[in-house]
Amino acid sequence: MVYRVQENVFDKFFKxxxxxxxxxxxxxxxxxxxxxxxxxxxxxxxxxxxQRRIDSFEKGLYNYQYFNMLAKYCYMKSKDIKLQQKHPRLAEKFLEDSNYYYYQKDKSTLKLLEFLEFKNVEAYFVKVKSPGLKDKLFEIVLKDYENVIFHSKNTWLLERLQEEGVFLEGKKKSVIDNYINEKY
Incomplete structure (x- = not known):
């Protein structure tokens, strides 16, 4: 008998x-x-x-990616010049939504880091071209997982990383430098 494994939504999302x-x-x-x-x-x-507890790495990573994508998309839409001119309230709503999703992303990041007990986590400020992100954007690398990199500029998350002793002094080039330094 041949069993067929059905691809779940998780797999589709990450693929x-x-x-x-x-x-x-x-x-x-x-x-x-x-x-x-x-x-x-x-x-x-x-x-x-x-919505409930983060009790697996996959759930935490998914939530981060979900909120991060929505935040970036809404931010991108809020900066659209045509939209700002024709529908300023809608552009403002996109910006509000972006801020909300970024906050949710940071909460998801913290929940995942707590689940992992901050083990094999390294965080640091990254070198950026954007004046608005300079000395604000930091990178969180989960060293036990390949290509799992988070970014934030949230001060309470930064403070928690420092409290946990995983935040390094100085600045480093981002692991995904080309992506974070490309405008959209």
């Missing part, structure tokens, strides 16, 4: 995301296209974040 990352790294799509494609995919699958 699609990895595909978009490969396309971005090869230069096939821009950062803006990456964000739009990922956002549309989330909408198409009608994905929602986990």
């Amino acid at each position: 699609h995301r990895e595909s978009l990352i490969r396309q971005f790294k090869k230069g096939d799509i821009s950062k803006r296209e990456f964000l739009e494609e990922h956002y549309n995919f989330i909408q198409q699958l009608n994905l929602k974040p986990f």
